[in-house]
Amino acid sequence: MQNQQLKQIVEAMLFVAEQPLSDTQLLEHLQDQQVSRRQLGAILDEIAADYQERGVQLQKVASGYRFQTRPELGGIISRLWQEKPPRYSQALLETLALIAYRQPITRGDIEEIRGVSVSSQMMKTLQERNWVKVVGHREVPGRPQLYATTAEFLDYFSLQDLSELPAIPAPAEKAKDTGQTAQTTAETATATE
């Protein structure tokens, strides 16, 4: 099949799909056309280049590829809906940042670092937005829930992967531990940058 036609198909599919499409999903839809992953990658690059200067751009996020408007147009475009764009409180951003950077993490951990009790309302908001989910429990008294970020969180911030977040200083090892691990253990492999 002609490259031009493939490009048109991919572009059209991405526009009408209700969700971002991953390259695996795209390949699945193109299986009759015998498209290789490499070929698809080249096509997506070409489409992205075509849209470089346009008001709408091709963006890869965690769930796949999608078209979205340029970030600098946000203020003007949001007037279409008369509603003010959401503005998140410092408290919510700090909580979200803690979960994103230090996951999996319990509510107690969050409260310890922020020095404030985390309101149930805030955790509910984060979960209702599908940014945060419970991935398990810490097996200590009370079995607190462990929170982690989701693919929707990455999508919302136009990220493909957590490693795209700008780095922040690594946490220092706890000086006085709760008693279960000796604080003198050598640094773990992950703590070395």
Place this chain on the structure above:
Amino acid sequence: MSASGSGSSPQQQSLPLGFVRGEPLLDKPEDLYIPPDALELILDSFSGPMDLLLYLIRRQKLEIVDLPILPITRQYMEYVDMMKNLKLELAADYLVMAAMLAEIKSRMLLPRPPAEEEEEMDPRAELVRRLQEYEAIREGAQYLDELPQTGRDNFVARTATDARQYVEQPLPDITLSELALAFSQALAQAELQHHHQVHREKLSTRARMSRIMDMLQQHQRLRFADLFDVSEGKPGVVVSFLAILELVKEALIEIVQVDSFSEIHVTNRDPVYAEPTA
């Protein structure tokens, strides 16, 4: 929402009182100027006691590690005393911090018996650690706020189509040979990934930890080998392994092996361990 733009407008003094680390010190630490109507402003502009503490330290142009506990405690208490009159329920978190500051202060003032001297650490160490971590997270929160946000900065662009009503969508069939082919391709690709640019392991490890916890929620017990995705190549396997080690260290999972050389399994920590011990 930055703390520096809040509450105080220290215009009452313009001559530096002295210099700390080369920076002029404008405010007298002991006299804390708070505009009379600024109390509500304080509560609104600080996201918590850590935020207020960080602000007080920064205002004196000091490093967190130098934490001057005496003047900081005094200033902090002045804020908290006024807060108490205003909104008691909000001040509760601030009171916890006040108690901690007071405790550290008293421990620093008390002479230490020589026997304990070796064991005893700087009483400020734990608070300094928390402040540093809080500062790092504040930075992270700012990064998040600056990222383009869907619905604020960008909007997903889709065209509406009513095709769904008319098109029936059969699920694609996948034959075993296709599966085998896909697998060999994945393997081949993993092979190609050998030298990749250096990843910031820290973050991908955190993400992997969450994923493993997530997997363990669906299956109580997983084969060790199932936690590795060969198609990710060496870096992926290493990150998975680091994530497993980190999870074990944080006592979130357990690794079990019934006999030597038998299959290694990974499970959630057994709730038995959750029995209250203290």
